Amino acid sequence: MPDPLFADNLAKSIRERRPRAIARGISLIENDDPAATDLLKRLFPHTGQAKIIGLTGAPGAGKSSLTDKLAQVYVERCQRVGIIAVDPSSPFSGGAILGDRIRMPKLATHPNVFIRSMATRGNLGGLARATTEAVLLLDAAGYDVVIVETVGVGQDEVDIVKAADVTVVVVVPGMGDDIQSIKAGIMEIGDVFVINKADRDGVERTQMELEALLELAVRADGWRPPIVRTVATATPPVGVEDLAAAIARYLSFVTAHPEVRAERRRRILERRIIELIRDRILSHIWQQALRDGRLKDTIERIQNRELDPYTLVDYIVRKSLKEPPPGS
Ligand SMILES: Nc1nc2c(ncn2[C@@H]2O[C@H](COP(=O)(O)OP(=O)(O)OP(=O)(O)O)[C@@H](O)[C@H]2O)c(=O)[nH]1
Numbered sequence: 463m464p465d466p467l468f469a470d471n472l473a474k475s476i477r478e479r480r481p482r483a484i485a486r487g488i489s490l491i492e493n494d495d496p497a498a499t500d501l502l503k504r505l506f507p508h509t510g511q512a513k514i515i516g517l518t519g520a521p522g523a524g525k526s527s528l529t530d531k532l533a534q535v536y537v538e539r540c541q542r543v544g545i546i547a548v549d550p551s552s553p554f555s556g557g558a559i560l561g562d563r564i565r566m567p568k569l570a571t572h573p574n575v576f577i578r579s580m581a582t583r584g585n586l587g588g589l590a591r592a593t594t595e596a597v598l599l600l601d602a603a604g605y606d607v608v609i610v611e612t613v614g615v616g617q618d619e620v621d622i623v624k625a626a627d628v629t630v631v632v633v634v635p636g637m638g639d640d641i642q643s644i645k646a647g648i649m650e651i652g653d654v655f656v657i658n659k660a661d662r663d664g665v666e667r668t669q670m671e672l673e674a675l676l677e678l679a680v681r682a683d684g685w686r687p688p689i690v691r692t693v694a695t696a697t698p699p700v701g702v703e704d705l706a707a708a709i710a711r712y713l714s715f716v717t718a719h720p721e722v723r724a725e726r727r728r729r730i731l732e733r734r735i736i737e738l739i740r741d742r743i744l745s746h747i748w749q750q751a752l753r754d755g756r757l758k759d760t761i762e763r764i765q766n767r768e769l770d771p772y773t774l775v776d777y778i779v780r781k782s783l784k785e786p787p788p789g790s
């Protein structure tokens with residue numbers, strides 16, 4: 463049984479921005495711990511203040527390097543910055559944390575910066591939910607800016623960046639066909655585009671290709687996504703202030719069009735609620751099915767064609783709907 467006092471105390475420490483409490487809270491979220499729901503209920507009223515920046519792009523495009531430099535721009539402006547690096551490939555989030563700490567050495571120890579990597583555990587809730595909730599937590603903790611870095615490959619990653627206030631898509635010169643291939647899921651969601659590694663050959667061509675693609679995609683909100691060129695690894699970095707300015711421009715555009723902002727936030731909330739319901743029902747049904755202990759046998763029967771999956775699903779769903787979920 464979750465302890466309400468535990469959630470109260472943890473929520474309080476998170477609101478005081480204590481790093482260990484924040485880390486603890488995110489671990490509860492990652493592990494799908496029942497206490498996470500209690501915690502989020504307490505934190506939710508304090509959210510909605512942070513600027514949430516989603517940063518996505520192909521593996522190795524320079525997302526972490528850019529996140530590092532962008533965060534430094536905000537830190538220099540006396541803003542508190544939370545960073546979540548989503549690492550779907552890493553089986554050990556501990557390793558991923560270390561990796562990003564090494565890639566972001568200056569920031570890792572800064573008192574106004576919190577960095578965390580999230581890795582999937584392959585559990586039912588999924589990475590998108592865990593990441594969205596970790597962002598909520600950092601928002602409630604009072605971080606002014608939360609940057610979420612994801613590799614732009616799967617649907618999970620697209621869902622993650624869709625939940626941001628502004629989405630930055632990072633490409634690199636000479637991608638050619640790659641631009642075509644990421645186009646499907648990612649191109650439509652970019653509010654700002656970055657050509658990173660602009661110190662390499664082929665920048666002009668990539669710029670032209672990007673412009674051509676963006677010409678085709680007319681947005682319902684009327685925003686024309688700018689293209690910024692950066693060299694994240696140069697000293698000092700090139701174009702990162704421009705990137706911050708482009709992000710700020712989009713955020714002011716959205717603020718100046720309250721209907722765009724309201725619609726975006728409404729869609730995000732709607733999607734989140736549907737996900738929460740789906741996850742809750744699914745894990746409830748799943749637990750029941752497992753508790754039964756007969757699932758393995760049943761699957762064998764399906765393999766042997768003694769039973770079909772449709773009949774089984776009918777049976778499981780009907781049975782679950784009759785049994786109320788625990789704690790209700
Ligand atoms: N030449 C050049 N190299 C860069 C630039 N930005 C990043 N890199 C290098 O590109 C490599 C990948 O950079 P990361 O920042 O780790 O890229 P990432 O997109 O976060 O990579 P994953 O998270 O593994 O997908 C590193 O070796 C960086 O030093 C740049 O602007 N120019």
Ligand SMILES: [Mg+2]
Pocket residue numbers: 525526527547611
């Ligand atoms: Mg990275």
